[in-house]
Amino acid sequence: MYQGIATVSGSFTKMGLLRASQEVDFGITGYQEYTLFGHELYLTTTHISIIVVMLALIIFALVANRVIKKADPNKVPGTFLNIIEYIVEAIDNLTVANMGSKHGHKFSNYIGTLFMFILLSNLSGLFGLRPPTADYGTTLALALITFAMIHYNGFKYQKASHVTNLFKPLLLSPINIIGEIATPLSLSLRLFGNILSGTVLTGLIYGLLPKLLTLVWPGALHAYLDVFSGTIQAYVFCMLTMVFVSNTFEEE
Incomplete structure (x- = not known):
């Protein structure tokens, strides 16, 4: 009896997962195959x-540039100009607060671009796209840029001590080296894991629920997984980037 119930239950489970996999695709899909240097790419x-995310950011930047150039300093700024000023001021305050007034403004452009790219990538699921940050290739590339920036500034401000500090104390040098190597891995895996889990969970919900319920109930799921969690992950990635880079200023 129990074996029969388990068999029926397993059948329903397999049928549900099969229906989910057929109706919802939350994996990486290749659309166009092409060959580059003898390798097949997609x-x-x-x-x-x-x-899509890059085009949206470029269009926003071009419109913002046009609005700023045409702004009259003797008139009250419009809504869009106020939004631009608020974004710039918020990013400047964030970088100065975490990296100091001497270095903060130098990194405002990078941190601002990084935050907007990650945020818009995380929110792209709201528009029917698969978030780019749910692909480890994207998050690893972002983490490697931060990793290169950390060591560039380390050699710039700490000189040779940037390397010799890894062997102080000598007994803990293996741990220090592993910690440096783990920096891009932890940055990339944290962002990738959180966004991918939300993408898979949302895909399963859409695949398993009746069509009528998917019109209403998943809205709360999107509000948490896409908006709240996506914003938090973008903020955390930028915050850790600022902390790691600012640590290289200590022995300047």
């Missing part, structure tokens, strides 16, 4: 999402 959902 244009995937990640590439398409990144292109």
Whole structure:
């Protein structure tokens, strides 16, 4: 009897998962195959999402530049100009607060661009796209840029001590070296894991629920997984970037 119940239950589970996999695709899908230097490559959902996110940021930057150039300093700024000023001021305050007034303004452009790219990538799921940050190739690339920036500034401000500090004390040098190598891995895996889990969970919910319920109930799921969690992860990635880079200023 129990074996029969388990068999029926397993059948329903398999049927539900099969229906979910057939109706919802939350994996990376290749659309166009092409050959480059003898290697077969694909244009995937990640590439398409990144292109859309980049175009959105470029269009926003061009419109903002046009609005700023045409702004009259003797008139009250419009709503869009106020939004631009608020974003710039918030990013400047954030970088100065975490990296100091001497270095903070130098990194405002990078931190601001990084935050907006990650945030818009995380929110792209609201518009039917697969978030680029749910692909480890994207998050690893972002983490490696931060990793390169950390060591560039380390050699710039700490000189040779940036390397010799890894062997102080000598007994803990293996741990220090592993810690340096783990920095890009922890940065990339944290962002990747959180966004991917939200993408998979949302895909399963859409695949398992009746069509009528998917019109209403998943809204709360999107509010948490896409908006709240996506914003928090973008903030955490930028905050850790500022902390790691600012640590290289200590022995200047």
